[in-house]
Every structure is written in C-alpha cells, then in structure tokens.
Amino acid sequence: MARPVRFNVHPIKADIKDNISLVNMPEGYTGEGFFATQLSSVVGLARKNSLWPMPFATSCCGIEFMATMASHYDLARFGAERLGFSPRQCDLLMVMGTIAKKMGPIVKQVYLQMAEPRWVMAVGACASSGGIFDTYSVLQGIDQVVPVDVYVPGCPPRPEAILDGFMRIQDLVGAESLRRRNSEQYKGLLQGYGIQ
C-alpha cells in the first residue's frame, strides 16, 4: 500500500488581519496628520524591540537557550531575531551556565568589548549565584565580575523563564533614560567593578 503523502497543494491563505502583534504607540499628542511624542520613548521603543543578544553559553542553561531560540519558543518574536556572535555588535549579554573562576576574566572582557548601551542577563542558578557548585574553582555568581540587570532563576530555567527574563530586560530598556551611561549612579556602578 502506498504511503499516504500529503502535498500542500491547497495552502490556506494566511490571515494577517488582527493576527500580527504590533507594538503600542508611546504616549503623545495626536492630531490630524501628526503625532508628537518624546524622542526618548521612540528610541526606547526601537531599542527594546530590536535587541541583539550575545549568547555566552557554557552548560545546560545554554541548551535551554537553544530551545528558546528555536522555532517552538522563538525568541525572534521579541525582536531578537539576530543573535550576534561578536560582542561588538550586541546589546545584551546573556550568560548561561557555570562560570569557572578562570572564565571570569573572559566574561568581563566580552562585556568590555560590547558598546554602550549594554545589558546583562544571568540565566540559571550557576550564573546567578554559583548554584550547586559551591566550590573553590567556580565563580559564585557573575555579578562578581560584571554588573547584572536581570537574574533568571532555575536549574536550568525553562524556556518560558528565559523569555520572561528577556521581557524584563525589554521593560528596562524601554523605560531607561537614553543617557543612562552618563548618570552618576551608573558610573559609580561601573567604577565598583573597576571598569573605566
């Protein structure tokens, strides 16, 4: 008996009406033929919906991240279509996995190579706190070498958790001042890590 093979000869026309998620307009004044708003909210809107993540995956959380990137969970839905594998192009450093003390300076170097504005997300228990590896060779949380914006708990976290962490980053990016890098608090924070 022949195998039943189905060909996609009668494809269903995609219904794009009310089926594409659009970003809401920022607050502003609308009139006939014009819309006025703050430049900062437009820039924030653009930044948060076109983040370029830099994956720094060293262990099992990296595998979960691969699932997050792939079609089922699809990180691209959040505007992060393009994963950059060069830190110089990226805005978001995602550290996933155990960071040994010997790896610490490398994480810091990758962070330093990223251009401002930049954000850091620690995914999983190991990157956040050393996790189960309470031992002499493992860095007890990457916040010992670089400042971290969002911590995602879990060992490893599910892809939904990573996506949730990503959305927290988006909230930060959208709401933050465009000139964050000039603020005293931010300068002090970097100074605390011996950067600049």
Added chain:
Amino acid sequence: MALTNETIKERLIAKFGDQLSHFEEPYGLLTFEAPKEANLKVMQFLFDDEELRFQFLTDLTAVHYPDQAGRELAVVYHLHNLTDNIRLRLKVFTAIDQPDIFTATQLYSSANWMERETYDFFGINFVGHPNLKRILNVDEMEYFPLRKEFPLEDQTRIDKDDAMFGR
C-alpha cells in the same frame, strides 16, 4: 607466554630487592611502593626491559593522607604495557613539608601536563620539570585545593551560612 603479575614482581624484586614494598593485587592490578629517590630508576627499568616494556604512562596523580606522619603525600603512577596489555600501579610517598619528587617527563612525555596538574592540586614539586606551573586553576590561587586541610567550599561567600547550607 603472556606476561603475568608474578613474572613482573619476580623481575622487580630480582632487580631492586627489598627497596620495593607493599606488593598487592587489588582487582588483579599489580600495585607496589617504591622509595621516592628510586621512582625514576624503577620506571626506567620497567620502560627499558625487553620483557616488561611498560612504555605508556596512563595516569599520574597524588593522594593526601593527613594522618600518616612523614609520608602524607602519595604520588601514584599507572603504567601500561601496550604489547601485552598489562597495567601496574606504582606508589611513591613523600613528606608534606618537602614534597620533592623527580619528574618523569624525560621518560614519558605524557607526564608533563599530568605533573603540572598534580602540582596544581597537591603542590608536589617535580624536580626537573620543564614548566612546572598551574594548569587548571587560576594562576592567582595561593593554595593547593585538594589537600585535606582546605575546605571544598568557596570561602569568599558570606551569604551562605551553616544553618541553611550545612557548611
């Protein structure tokens, strides 16, 4: 005629006499102890002898026995005769306040990194090693982490207390 543990033991005793001690065969693996000054002579003999031909160093590591005064550190060599597929284990003991052992790098090239690792974790000073520095741990580390007096946990943490984490 295949090489057996008995033959190896007879050849070794005929050559070195009562210098070698503690002959055992746990799980069929011939194990014995040599004085630390003689480690190279024993290995050279095992390497060169036309019958024994232990020409491959499988593993080299150390063990710390804090209760054995004067012989706290044991350096363990696993040798392999690839022709007859026979292995043996050679142990050398040293005092912890002067952990000097002759390097085996001239005899077995694979000893280079394994001796660096043993130095890294146990602080064995391999005399004559071409590049004796840390290989796995960070260069700034100032102790030998696998010695028993050092706790496993990272001591820089203050948020993990004994009540919650059993430390």
